[in-house]
Amino acid sequence: MIARLRIENLRSAHAGPFNLTLAPGECIAITGQSGSGKTLFLRMLADLDPSEGMVALDGQDRRRYPAPTxxxxxxxxxxxxxxxxxxxxxxxxxxxxxxxxxxAPALGLDPALLKASVAQLSTGERQRFALIRGLVLKPAVLLLDEPTGSLDTGSTERVEWVLAESASSGTSIVMVTHNPAQAQRLGARQFRMQSGRLHPA
Amino acid sequence: MKPILLSTGDVLIGAVLIVADGMLSLLLGLNLHRQLSIAAIRLVVQLLIIGFVLRAVFAIASPALTLAVVLVMVAVASREVAARPEQRLRNFGNYTIGAGSVAAATALTALLALTTAIRSTPWYDPHYAIPLAGIVLGNVLNGASLALDSMLGGVARERPGIEAQLALGVPYMKAMKGLIRASIRRALLPIVNQMSAAGLVTLPGIMTGQILAGMDPMEAAKYQILLMFLLSGGSGLASVLVAYLAAWRLTDDRQRLRIDRLAG
Incomplete structure (x- = not known):
């Protein structure tokens, strides 16, 4: 089977090299101290920061995609x-x-809030709408940087349920989290980031 | 009507007022008299030098010399545009953007005026070309520096919103649209204000000068109207160029926002 995401020798001046393969619908969780390069890794995968090496989606090299696509x-x-x-x-x-x-309701949000201004919403509400912003695109891979960082237990459970749901429909997830229990609940393969290198945890 | 020429004595009468200002500063302890006298001396020296230079350039009337004078003016204006923003683009980006936009906008606007509306003979007659380039440059400088300051200052502030769009697959230029638009708007506000207040709040400089020089007020007004159109055209062109060039310098072949190209 072709890997959903294949990462070979991906590196920048600040992090890497990374080698990783992700199956369709698979979930990977990354823990690690702040400043260890977790966010950088996600940004490199999204091609928001320059990097060298190879990333392929469903067998097709990233360089063959226009960047916005x-x-x-x-x-x-x-x-x-x-x-x-x-x-x-x-x-x-x-x-x-x-x-x-x-x-919205699946994430504990009132759909009427869509018409509200961004400034009126709480940090947690904004974070969940930002997740929805990504989910509605139905991406092949979701790169989530602490998706439940500012949520209470109830909202965290809802987010995890929605994420498990989209993983079961084939979306692969790479998630940065501070919470090892969350990684387990999502059945994720776990890694630890240490000074710009990924180690199996 | 002949312009009333000023004698040295006439100018000295004006100088009495500067001396009076200085006395006031001493009397009231404003501590401004030093700065005031330096500024007054600079004014006299700078303008007399320019007067001499222009007199010589007009007398020689060589196209190459006229072009050289205009190029020096463009270089000074570009430096001002580049130096105004707090942020600097790496690899002298501020300077290349400043020079490119100021030169292009000024050349286009001034050439258009000289070859169509003003129709001096020859069109590069320094009597017309140099003052026209000067006044266009002054306004282009204003517009361009406001646009550049707004782009470079705004991009750091709006980075989260811009990158959020990029992350969702929005093309770079579309993600930058809000910032580009705001920068051009800010750059054009002064000229819009100038046009709408012209004649009501102050008599614009060119019109005042030409009326003092003996021109019929209606003729002077027409001249001023043409000039205001030229100035707003020049500012508009320069600020659009600056905004797009700055946006282009801040990205790469993968449509990333390269905030690392800003230093300081």
Whole structure:
């Protein structure tokens, strides 16, 4: 079977080399101290930071994808999501906003909040809408930087359930988390990042 | 009507007022008299030198010399544009963007005016070409430096929003659209203000000068209108160029936001 994501000798001046293979629907969890290169690794995979080496999606080299197409397929969700318009709904296209409204209740969010302005929402609500922003694209790989970092236990469970759901429909997940128990609940292969290198944990 | 020429004595009468300013500063302890006298001396020296230089350039009337003078003016203006923002693009990016946009916008606007509306003979007559290039440059400099400052200052602040869009597969130029638009808007506000307040708040400089020099006010007004159009055209062109060039310097072949190309 062709790997969903194949990473060979991926490196930059600050991290790597990384070698990793990810099956469709597989989940990988990365723990490690801050500054160890976890975020950098995700950003390199999303091609947001320059890197050398090879990454292939479903057997096709990253260099053969236009950069925006690659990022829509291998989608990065930052730990502190950025926003570029006033209301939540203006961060979605007309089609994806329908899907966003359907997804919201599963994450414990009132769909009416879509019309609210970004500034009115709590940090946790914003983080979940940022996750929805990525999910509605139906990417092949989700790169999640502490997706439950600012959530309470109830919301964390809902996020985990939604993530497990999309993994079972074939989306592979690379997740940075501070919580080893979360990695176990998602049945993830676990790694530890230490000074820019990945070690099996 | 002949312009009323000023004698040295007439200018000295004006100098009495500067001396009076200095006395006031001493009397009220404003501590401004030193700065005031230095500024007044600089004004006199700089303008007299320019007067001499222009007189010589007009007398020689060589196209090569005229071009050289204009190029020096462009170089000074580009340096100002590059130096204004707090942030610097690596590899002298501020300077190349400043020079490219200022030169292109000024050349296009001034050439258009000289070959169509003003129609001096020859079109590169230094009497017209140099002052026109100068006034266009002054405004182009303003627009370009505002646009560059706004782009380089804004990109660090708006980075999370821009990168969030990139991460979702939005093309780079589309993700930068908001910042580019805001920068061009900010660069054009001064000229919009100038145009809408012209004549009501102040008489614009060129019109004042030409009326003082004896020109009919209606003719002076027409001249000023043409100039304002030229200036807004030049500023618009320069700020659009600056905004897009800066956006282009901040990305690479994989449409990343390369904030690391900013130093300091």
């Amino acid at each position: 690659w990022r829509a397929r291998v989608t990065y969700c930052a730990a502190e999501p950025g926003w570029w318009a006033d209301t939540i709904v203006s961060h979605f296209s007309p089609e994806t906003s329908v899907r966003a409204a359907q997804l």
